[in-house]
Amino acid sequence: MPDQPTPLPYLIIDFDSTFTQVEGLDELADIALENSPEREKIVGQIRALTDRGMSGELGFAESLKQRLALLPARREHLPLLVERLQGKVSESIRRNRSFFEQFPGRVYIVSSGFREFIEPVVGEFGIAPEFVLANTFTFDKDDHITGFDPDNVLSRDGGKIEQLRRLHLTGPVYVLGDGYTDYQMREAGLADRFYAFTENVARPAVVAQADKVLPSFDEFLYQNKLPMSLSYPKNRIKVLLLENPDPRAAELLRQEGYQVELVPGGLDEDELVERIEGVSLLGIRSKTQVTARVLEAANRLIGIGAFCIGTNQIDLTECLKKGVAVFNAPFSNTRSVVELALGEILLLARRVPEKNALMHAGKWDKSAGGAFEVRGKKLGIVGYGNIGSQLSVVAEAIGLQVFYFDIAEKLQLGNATRCRTLAELLAQADIVTLHVDGRPENTNLFGAEEFARMKPGALFLNNARGPVVDVPALAAALRSGHLDGAAVDVFPYEPKTNDEPFESELRGLPNVLLTPHIGGSTAEAQRNIAEFVPERLMQYINTGNTQQSVNFPNIQLPEQAAHRLMHIHHNVPGVLAQINQVLAAHSVNILGQYLKTNEHIGYVITDVDKQYEPALIEKLREIEHTIKFRVLY
Numbered sequence: 001m002p003d004q005p006t007p008l009p010y011l012i013i014d015f016d017s018t019f020t021q022v023e024g025l026d027e028l029a030d031i032a033l034e035n036s037p038e039r040e041k042i043v044g045q046i047r048a049l050t051d052r053g054m055s056g057e058l059g060f061a062e063s064l065k066q067r068l069a070l071l072p073a074r075r076e077h078l079p080l081l082v083e084r085l086q087g088k089v090s091e092s093i094r095r096n097r098s099f100f101e102q103f104p105g106r107v108y109i110v111s112s113g114f115r116e117f118i119e120p121v122v123g124e125f126g127i128a129p130e131f132v133l134a135n136t137f138t139f140d141k142d143d144h145i146t147g148f149d150p151d152n153v154l155s156r157d158g159g160k161i162e163q164l165r166r167l168h169l170t171g172p173v174y175v176l177g178d179g180y181t182d183y184q185m186r187e188a189g190l191a192d193r194f195y196a197f198t199e200n201v202a203r204p205a206v207v208a209q210a211d212k213v214l215p216s217f218d219e220f221l222y223q224n225k226l227p228m229s230l231s232y233p234k235n236r237i238k239v240l241l242l243e244n245p246d247p248r249a250a251e252l253l254r255q256e257g258y259q260v261e262l263v264p265g266g267l268d269e270d271e272l273v274e275r276i277e278g279v280s281l282l283g284i285r286s287k288t289q290v291t292a293r294v295l296e297a298a299n300r301l302i303g304i305g306a307f308c309i310g311t312n313q314i315d316l317t318e319c320l321k322k323g324v325a326v327f328n329a330p331f332s333n334t335r336s337v338v339e340l341a342l343g344e345i346l347l348l349a350r351r352v353p354e355k356n357a358l359m360h361a362g363k364w365d366k367s368a369g370g371a372f373e374v375r376g377k378k379l380g381i382v383g384y385g386n387i388g389s390q391l392s393v394v395a396e397a398i399g400l401q402v403f404y405f406d407i408a409e410k411l412q413l414g415n416a417t418r419c420r421t422l423a424e425l426l427a428q429a430d431i432v433t434l435h436v437d438g439r440p441e442n443t444n445l446f447g448a449e450e451f452a453r454m455k456p457g458a459l460f461l462n463n464a465r466g467p468v469v470d471v472p473a474l475a476a477a478l479r480s481g482h483l484d485g486a487a488v489d490v491f492p493y494e495p496k497t498n499d500e501p502f503e504s505e506l507r508g509l510p511n512v513l514l515t516p517h518i519g520g521s522t523a524e525a526q527r528n529i530a531e532f533v534p535e536r537l538m539q540y541i542n543t544g545n546t547q548q549s550v551n552f553p554n555i556q557l558p559e560q561a562a563h564r565l566m567h568i569h570h571n572v573p574g575v576l577a578q579i580n581q582v583l584a585a586h587s588v589n590i591l592g593q594y595l596k597t598n599e600h601i602g603y604v605i606t607d608v609d610k611q612y613e614p615a616l617i618e619k620l621r622e623i624e625h626t627i628k629f630r631v632l633y
């Protein structure tokens with residue numbers, strides 16, 4: 001946050017759809033009509049009238065009169081309404097409650113809504129009744145709401161203008177609101193600025209008149225160098241999402257208040273270099289290569305979300321050196337890949353790819369040649385991680401005998417047999433399936449030699465990563481008849497978009513199933529990923545939590561009522577000591593401190609007393625070997 005506070009101008013804040021997310025009268029109608037068959041219809045009519053009044057299409061007094069005439073509300077409904085509105089205060093206003101408490105006497109609520117429900121809601125924020133200027137209801141002797149006090153200036157057209165005039169405020173006056181009547185105070189020359197508040201509703205006619213548009217109250221505080229609960233407004237955080245992750249991802253990130261831009265398909269290095277400037281969060285899948293050059297151009301990048309399992313497309317070490325945390329979805333699509341692999345094994349064993357092609361060509365080839373049951377056959381799983389081990393369990397259930405080979409020590413599941421070498425596995429498996437990760441050392445893990453070691457007539461599957469297999473060698477093993485069939489979902493080069501043709505030596509070979517990298521492409525997996533990855537990114541931004549980051553030291557942090565400072569530095573001796581010296585020199589009390597390092601970086605989270613001088617932040621930034629420093633809250 002900028003550190004020089006300016007004197008607070010008078011703030012005139014609208015209530016309905018600004019201070020709260022909703023319109024009070026709409027909600028009152030909803031409550032009053034709870035058991036009425038007409039509820040939906042009448043609430044709809046009231047909403048339409050509210051909108052016409054707010055956008056300036058219908059005179060305000062007329063809109064209010066027509067709305068109240070439709071409203072069958074009673075005094076007893078008001079406490080229910082207040083309770084509902086207290087739960088619907090706009091998010092950014094709610095989180096900056098302490099701002100309102102700090103500046104009593106500078107904030108007025110000027111509203112054409114009703115005092116009966118506004119006062120108790122804003123009162124919780126320290127705004128006293130004399131700073132609430134609003135209409136009042138009239139009631140009949142049976143406590144039915146009959147209308148509004150016509151002597152109240154706010155019930156008339158131009159009422160807000162007249163009300164503000166009567167306040168005789170001296171000094172700068174800023175108006176924040178979502179409606180045309182809010183803008184009119186500025187138009188009448190009574191306010192210095194009109195901020196269109198769009199967190200809940202953005203009315204084009206109102207936005208068009210604004211001096212500034214505020215997607216959140218944080219943005220107002222930030223622009224005016226006023227104290228705020230967040231260190232940086234969320235609406236300034238730009239997210240670039242590539243390769244079409246499930247729409248739920250954009251929805252969640254937008255709900256958080258971020259600006260989200262979507263680019264269908266992937267971008268090549270040059271294109272990404274051009275687009276990455278100013279981006280705080282990048283979301284990709286398996287195609288986009290995040291290279292050192294891309295990272296060099298990424299001047300604001302904080303985190304990358306890989307909406308998939310594999311992260312070999314990202315230069316993880318370079319990310320570390322730039323202080324960019326990377327998160328993926330390590331098991332959201334595991335089951336989908338397992339189901340595809342199992343299906344492929346069954347189809348290849350019955351030569352379905354070949355029979356299917358013949359049938360489509362009008363050829364009836366009923367024969368048992370080359371078809372076998374998988375029951376009792378040996379399945380060799382190379383890479384016994386999340387997918388390999390899950391496949392092991394499912395494959396045993398249909399009678400396959402499982403053998404596996406992994407370079408790491410792995411828990412043996414069910415009746416699976418561990419092979420000590422790849423050669424041992426290849427020598428006995430009837431079906432070999434690859435589930436290793438895409439680390440550079442695995443390039444061409446399977447070539448002519450490995451295929452030659454496989455049993456004649458064996459089947460081969462690659463649902464892991466394209467470069468792991470030498471495709472010409474696989475094609476040769478299939479053409480020679482040494483292998484009886486293969487299923488391949490991943491390729492060393494994959495088309496960037498669905499419009500680009502697919503080229504491969506495997507095309508046209510019999511009993512070969514080719515799929516366009518869809519192992520994890522199921523509705524379930526994509527939805528799981530789209531929830532998992534944004535959650536990790538948001539947690540990192542909001543709390544510094546790096547649990548499950550694929551490159552950062554993993555720290556799971558407790559919540560703390562404090563200021564939280566995040567410091568990422570090159571892993572050299574003495575940086576923590578320097579941080580603590582700076583804190584001590586500014587008499588700042590450390591409430592908690594968490595440090596983890598890896599071979600490249602040190603990651604320190606420090607929770608400190610609420611009170612500190614802005615100069616402290618500068619000193620922490622200046623510490624030698626600092627890669628990134630952020631005040632989280």
Ligand SMILES: NC(=O)c1ccc[n+]([C@@H]2O[C@H](COP(=O)([O-])OP(=O)(O)OC[C@H]3O[C@@H](n4cnc5c(N)ncnc54)[C@H](O)[C@@H]3O)[C@@H](O)[C@H]2O)c1
Pocket residue numbers: 309310311330333334337382383384385386387388405406407408435436437438442445463464465489490517518519520521
């Ligand atoms: N086709 C798809 O759409 C799709 C979907 C999801 C995942 N994947 C890919 O599947 C692969 C496995 O995913 P996962 O979630 O099980 O990963 P994982 O990290 O849980 O498991 C990988 C395992 O392979 C082992 N391994 C690495 N190199 C090896 C080698 N040379 N020999 C033997 N074992 C080796 C590792 O020790 C680890 O146990 C990854 O490459 C991933 O990118 C593909």
Ligand SMILES: O=C(O)CC[C@@H](O)C(=O)O
Pocket residue numbers: 285286287307308309310311333519520521
């Ligand atoms: O959806 C993708 O692009 C990749 C899927 C898969 O390979 C993964 O790594 O999870």
